[in-house]
Amino acid sequence: MSQRGYYVNLHIATRSRNLRLTALRAFLKFAARRDVSSFYVIEQALGVPMKRFERPMLGFLTRDEMLAVLGEPGNTWTSKRDHLLLTMLYNTGARVSEIIGVKVSDVVMDESACVHLRGKGRKQRSTPLWKSTVQEIRFWLRLNPTLGADAALLPNRDGNAMTRFNVTQRLNIAVNRAVQVQSSLSNRSISPHTIRHTTAMHLLQAGVAFSVIALWLGHESTNTTHRYVEADLTMKDKALARLQEPEVQTCRYQPPDDALMQFLKSL
Numbered sequence: 001m002s003q004r005g006y007y008v009n010l011h012i013a014t015r016s017r018n019l020r021l022t023a024l025r026a027f028l029k030f031a032a033r034r035d036v037s038s039f040y041v042i043e044q045a046l047g048v049p050m051k052r053f054e055r056p057m058l059g060f061l062t063r064d065e066m067l068a069v070l071g072e073p074g075n076t077w078t079s080k081r082d083h084l085l086l087t088m089l090y091n092t093g094a095r096v097s098e099i100i101g102v103k104v105s106d107v108v109m110d111e112s113a114c115v116h117l118r119g120k121g122r123k124q125r126s127t128p129l130w131k132s133t134v135q136e137i138r139f140w141l142r143l144n145p146t147l148g149a150d151a152a153l154l155p156n157r158d159g160n161a162m163t164r165f166n167v168t169q170r171l172n173i174a175v176n177r178a179v180q181v182q183s184s185l186s187n188r189s190i191s192p193h194t195i196r197h198t199t200a201m202h203l204l205q206a207g208v209a210f211s212v213i214a215l216w217l218g219h220e221s222t223n224t225t226h227r228y229v230e231a232d233l234t235m236k237d238k239a240l241a242r243l244q245e246p247e248v249q250t251c252r253y254q255p256p257d258d259a260l261m262q263f264l265k266s267l
Contacts, residue, residue, distance in 0.1 A: 018050045060197040065185055066090060068178035069171075069195075073136075078157075080143065082170045084136050085154050085162075089192060092117065092127040093199030093217050096192045100162045104141070105149040109134050119218040127216060167192050 012020075025046055032042045061069065070090065073083035089099055098117040106116040113129040129137075141147060152161035171192055179186045196217065203213050213219075 014051050021048065021050060059189075059194050060201040061190070061194065062184075063202065065178070065182050066195070066198055066202075068182040068185065069174050069190075071174060071177060077143070080140065081154055082174065084140050085167065085170065086174060086195070087133055087136060088115070088129075088154075089195045090199055091130055091133050093196045093203075094127070095119065095196060095218075096164050096167050098218075099192075100152070100154065100164070100167060102153045103149065104147050104151055104153050107137055107153060109137065117218070123218065125215065125218050164192075171195075 028042045028045055032039050070083065070086050073080045085099070088094070088102075092099070092115060094117050098119055101118055102115060107129075108114050108116075108126075109129075113131070113134045114126045115129055116124060116126050118124055137153075140153075147153070147155070151159070154162055156162050156166060168191065171190065175185055175188075175190050200213055200217055203216065204210075208216075
């Protein structure tokens with residue numbers, strides 16, 4: 001605690017620092033229009049640069065790993081809900097906050113089946129659903145006839161919407177079960193956001209355009225979607241295979257036949 005009573009945090013993450021700096025810059029630009037006399041000081045503060053940082057490689061699952069995590073719906077109410085939860089996460093590539101906010105009325109199950117998601121900044125988007133997902137939702141609603149239009153599609157035992165912790169906990173259980181089938185899942189940190197990356201990567205590998213994937217995931221810019229190309233080594237290998245290798249023949253080194261070599265040979 002400093003003398004002025006402000007708490008100084010010396011362990012601020014780089015992204016948090018840049019986010020706070022962005023907010024500060026917005027305020028200073030507003031203040032510059034209100035107090036022209038302080039423009040010189042404000043201009044110096046606006047000159048503080050953003051801190052650079054290395055973006056971690058995106059983690060994702062292969063199709064076999066994802067299918068192992070999904071597994072088969074069990075006989076209990078919780079296992080059926082968890083299977084639908086993971087299926088919708090993979091189908092839509094939604095964020096956790098988006099999937100737990102889905103209400104029964106947000107699901108459209110006619111010929112153009114889709115689910116309405118509420119993303120960042122209260123932006124809404126519609127994501128199509130597989131026929132198998134629609135069938136599972138229909139079965140789930142028949143199993144829970146008391147769920148009204150405004151009720152959470154995936155509630156907890158109390159009938160309320162699931163929390164982020166609930167979703168992470170149920171995913172960990174599914175991953176621990178899937179390790180018995182896919183040993184590559186062991187000792188890996190798999191979060192609900194990993195499934196979101198998996199959906200995007202599988203769409204990219206299927207040949208879906210960047211702009212469509214960006215709309216699918218609710219990205220404001222396609223630059224975010226381009227990160228998936230950096231993470232996919234298989235696509236890079238295919239691209240390298242299309243590039244013809246240079247036909248270079250390596251020759252064994254032959255020393256020049258100079259006077260020193262002649263002298264050494266004569267010894």
